[in-house]
Amino acid sequence: MAKKSPQKTTGPKPRYSREKIVELAVDLADAQGIEAVSLRAVASSLGTGPASLYRYVKSYDQLTELMVDRISAEYDFDACTGSAIEQLVNIAHQGRGIMRRHPWVPLIVLQKQVMTHNSMAYLERGLLALADTELSAAVKLHTIAMLNSLTAAFALNDQKQDEQQEASAVNEALQTGAYPQLLRTLSELKQPLDRDDAFEQGIRTYLHGIGVGVGKY
Amino acid sequence: MAKKSPQKTTGPKPRYSREKIVELAVDLADAQGIEAVSLRAVASSLGTGPASLYRYVKSYDQLTELMVDRISAEYDFDACTGSAIEQLVNIAHQGRGIMRRHPWVPLIVLQKQVMTHNSMAYLERGLLALADTELSAAVKLHTIAMLNSLTAAFALNDQKQDEQQEASAVNEALQTGAYPQLLRTLSELKQPLDRDDAFEQGIRTYLHGIGVGVGKY
DNA sequence: GTTAATTGCGAACAGTGTTCGCGTTTAACT
DNA sequence: AGTTAAACGCGAACACTGTTCGCAATTAAC
Numbered sequence: 001m002a003k004k005s006p007q008k009t010t011g012p013k014p015r016y017s018r019e020k021i022v023e024l025a026v027d028l029a030d031a032q033g034i035e036a037v038s039l040r041a042v043a044s045s046l047g048t049g050p051a052s053l054y055r056y057v058k059s060y061d062q063l064t065e066l067m068v069d070r071i072s073a074e075y076d077f078d079a080c081t082g083s084a085i086e087q088l089v090n091i092a093h094q095g096r097g098i099m100r101r102h103p104w105v106p107l108i109v110l111q112k113q114v115m116t117h118n119s120m121a122y123l124e125r126g127l128l129a130l131a132d133t134e135l136s137a138a139v140k141l142h143t144i145a146m147l148n149s150l151t152a153a154f155a156l157n158d159q160k161q162d163e164q165q166e167a168s169a170v171n172e173a174l175q176t177g178a179y180p181q182l183l184r185t186l187s188e189l190k191q192p193l194d195r196d197d198a199f200e201q202g203i204r205t206y207l208h209g210i211g212v213g214v215g216k217y
Numbered sequence: 218m219a220k221k222s223p224q225k226t227t228g229p230k231p232r233y234s235r236e237k238i239v240e241l242a243v244d245l246a247d248a249q250g251i252e253a254v255s256l257r258a259v260a261s262s263l264g265t266g267p268a269s270l271y272r273y274v275k276s277y278d279q280l281t282e283l284m285v286d287r288i289s290a291e292y293d294f295d296a297c298t299g300s301a302i303e304q305l306v307n308i309a310h311q312g313r314g315i316m317r318r319h320p321w322v323p324l325i326v327l328q329k330q331v332m333t334h335n336s337m338a339y340l341e342r343g344l345l346a347l348a349d350t351e352l353s354a355a356v357k358l359h360t361i362a363m364l365n366s367l368t369a370a371f372a373l374n375d376q377k378q379d380e381q382q383e384a385s386a387v388n389e390a391l392q393t394g395a396y397p398q399l400l401r402t403l404s405e406l407k408q409p410l411d412r413d414d415a416f417e418q419g420i421r422t423y424l425h426g427i428g429v430g431v432g433k434y
Numbered sequence: 435g436t437t438a439a440t441t442g443c444g445a446a447c448a449g450t451g452t453t454c455g456c457g458t459t460t461a462a463c464t
Numbered sequence: 465a466g467t468t469a470a471a472c473g474c475g476a477a478c479a480c481t482g483t484t485c486g487c488a489a490t491t492a493a494c
Contacts, residue, residue, distance in 0.1 A: 011471025012459035039451065043474095050451080051474050060451060110370060111324060113377045115387050120396055127398035137402045138410035146419065149370040153327060157362055160330045170332050179337055181344035185354045193355035202363065205426020206419065228440025229490035256482065267482080268443050277482060441490075450481065459472075464465105 016046060018056040022066045026102070029067065034104035039063075065114045071102050072118035077125045085207050087129035088143075091122075092151050092203045099155035106152035106159075122148070133212060143210055150206065154199050161195070233263060235273040239283045243319070246284065251321035256280075282331045288319050289335035294342045302424050304346035305360075308339075309368050309420045316372035323369035323376075339365070350429060360427055367423065371416050378412070 024045050029037045039050040039060060046052075057063045075094050080087040099105045108114070126144035135143070174183050241262050246254045256267040256277055263269075274280045292311050297304040316322045325331070343361035352360070391400050 009471085010459090010461045010469060012473085014472065016473095038449080040449085049474055049476095051453085051476090052472085054452080055472060055474095107324075107328060110327060110373050113381060115384065117390070117395075120387075120390065120399065124396045124399050127402050131398060136407075136410075137405035138408065139415075140402055141406075142410055142412075142415060145374055146370075149374055150367070153363075153366040153370040156327050157366055160328075164330060167332065170337075173334070173337065178334075179341045181348060182337065182341050185344050185357055188354035189358075190353075191355065193353075193359055198356075198359060201426065202423065206423050209418065209422020209426065226440085227438060227490090227492045229442080231441070233442095255480085257480085266443055266445095268445090268484085269441085271483080272441060272443095435494100437492100437494075439491085439493100442488085444487095445485090447484080448482095451479095453478080454476090456475095457473090459470105461470085462468085464467075 014055070016048075016052070016056060018066070021046065021053060021056055022063070022070050025063055026067050026070055029104045030102055034064075034107070037063075037067075037104075061112070064108050065112060065116060068105060068108050068112075068114050069116035069118045071098055071105060072116075072122055074098050074101075075118075075122060075125075077121070080125070080129065084129050084133055084212050085204065088126060088147055088207055088212065089200060089203055091126060091129075092147055093200065095148065095151040096155060096199060099152065100158070103155070103159060106155045109148060110152050110156075130212065135211060139210065143207070143212065146206070147203070150203060154195075154202070158195060231272070233265075233269070233273060235283070238263065238270060238273055239280070239287050242280055243284050243287055246321045247319055251281075251324070254280075254284075254321075278329075281325050282329060282333060285322060285325050285329075285331050286333035286335045288315055288322060289333075289339055291315050291318075292335075292339060292342075294338070297342070297346065301346050301350055302421060302429050305343060305364055305424055305429065306417060306420055308343060308346075309364055310417065312365065312368040313372060313416060316369065317375070320372070320376060323372045326365060327369050327373075347429065352428060356427065360424070360429065363423070364420070367420060371412075371419070375412060 021042060025037050025042050028041060028045065039053055042063075043050045043053050053063075057066070075091070075098070077091070079094075080090040082090075123141075123144055126147060127140055130140045130143065133140075173179070174186075177183075238259060242254050242259050245258060245262065256270055259280075260267045260270050270280075274283070292308070292315070294308070296311075297307040299307075340358075340361055343364060344357055347357045347360065350357075390396070391403075394400075
């Protein structure tokens with residue numbers, strides 16, 4: 001029942017480690033954005049060249065998956081109590097926090113099916129919350145997948161909101177009168193919308209619509 | 218009231234055109250994926266080098282935005298009738314079809330705020346559908362943005378579903394007993410879920426939850 | 435005919451992920 | 465103790481990428 005050692009026989013002791021590499025990559029991504037995470041940058045922050053990393057990581061793509069897996073450890077699933085909906089909302093809320101701390105996460109989880117331990121634990125915990133519902137297996141899986149995707153999509157919209165630059169070309173186009181509704185709506189804008197509320201309400205009603213809330217507790 | 222000509226005075230006539238470039242780029246992306254769309258590839262399918270494209274396009278990023286703008290012309294907004302929800306569901310349904318034909322679209326719209334003509338027309342049409350509701354301006358804008366994001370997120374999940382590879386490492390992990398819910402749910406899977414229905418229902422209940430359906434018609 | 439603006443684009447630059455091959459280290463097996 | 469074989473470290477190179485520069489060619493206006 002050894003953990004993982006087909007043979008740990010010969011060869012020099014590894015000078016680095018997968019964990020350390022992923023940690024440095026995450027730090028780099030948090031500090032300077034995911035586009036700053038190149039194998040060269042990670043390797044050089046480790047004091048070596050890019051080729052060395054391939055002893056610990058199969059490809060750049062795998063590195064990004066491992067990065068997602070690492071931050072997925074930040075979930076605290078013990079804190080999820082209450083009804084099925086309440087548990088899932090809690091998970092989503094935590095996810096939102098995580099994606100705020102690590103803005104590069106949403107794009108990765110949206111495009112790749114990450115199947116590493118912590119990501120599977122996320123799935124597992126979501127399914128546990130749905131265990132007592134009447135939903136079919138297929139719907140359960142779909143629900144958890146969408147929970148994660150929704151959180152990510154929302155996080156990306158937050159980012160777009162923050163870095164929104166009003167290009168003068170857009171303003172010109174608005175003045176042509178081609179977009180009356182848009183022009184009017186923009187002029188009616190007063191306060192900028194509580195995005196935390198909108199998120200929680202969006203998640204809650206989405207889950208309710210799927211039928212998570214039928215046999216509530 | 219000339220359209221756009223500060224001066225169209227001197228110089229040789231352009232040999233190519235922005236439209237043709239974007240068209241070729243879209244064709245390439247449809248046929249071989251967005252990763253096959255490099256400036257070199259587009260240029261060479263045009264019979265020239267990459268530097269030539271910069272007379273028509275500011276950057277690779279702008280090219281991708283123009284690509285999205287081009288496929289956004291495939292929306293038929295005249296076909297949207299009925300209540301506010303019904304109109305938005307129709308738009309979302311069209312978006313789903315578009316993103317199925319052009320699988321590279323979701324990732325771009327999720328990460329960039331595309332503000333070109335056809336994309337603004339999408340926004341405009343969505344706001345028109347919401348014009349008679351009691352929603353605040355901020356909520357209206359947020360609703361249309363989420364409509365687009367939801368469609369894209371769903372499309373990406375479809376893609377993941379299709380190209381899902383069962384890595385043997387994952388199966389091993391399942392057999393360890395660390396993920397009982399996941400194991401059980403996967404074994405209970407019978408039919409694979411009608412994703413078209415799930416999409417439409419998801420959109421519909423999401424919109425309803427926001428309050429689009431209150432003053433229905 | 436001169437001038438000035440615009441286009442086409444080869445060449446080069448700085449960057450990327452990835453592979454190869456060789457030297458070195460280590461442990462196991464004679 | 466000597467041999468063998470597996471694992472590690474990593475410089476060098478490869479095939480790409482987006483982007484910039486500079487200059488020749490073209491065109492229209494003065």
